Amino acid sequence: MNKRIIYIMSTMSTGQSVGVHLLINVYDVPHAELLTYLTRGRPIMEELIQELDLHVVSQTGYQFSPIGYTYAYVLSESHFTIHTYPEYRSCYMDIFCCNPHFDPVHAIERIKQKFHTEHVRSQIIHR
DSSP states (O other): OOHHHHHHHHHTTTSSOOOEEEEEEEOOOSOTHHHHOHHHHHHHHHHHHHHTTOOEEEEEEEEOSSSOEEEEEEESSEEEEEEEEGGGTEEEEEEEEOOTTOOHHHHHHHHHHHTTOSOEEEEEEEO
16 A cells, blocks of 8 residues: 555545654564563663653553564554564564654664664655
8 A cells, every 4th residue: 555545545534634643664683682581772762762752651562582572662642662583684664643842854864873784664644
């Protein structure tokens, strides 16, 4: 489905977007330890949340054995999740934000910088 159709479908009932849904696939992360252990990845997520001016109301996560983690933040603006696959040097993030000042392009750039890679595939959906 192309972006125009997604946008039309998401705005049909209200006539306007209430937020931005950002899906990010991050590949070729050179420092696998950022993806391996929650204790290493969580500080990066906390920095991203602060830099993107998001506000956490609840959070939970899980460290897989032997490696990899998943973490979810419930935000006053909606949510932010990450699932890591260190064996593939990749992670997958999902941010939904209803703050009209949220800039998904800036978020993508910050994520690329934090994970030290240019290999990112993203999708921005207005909902």
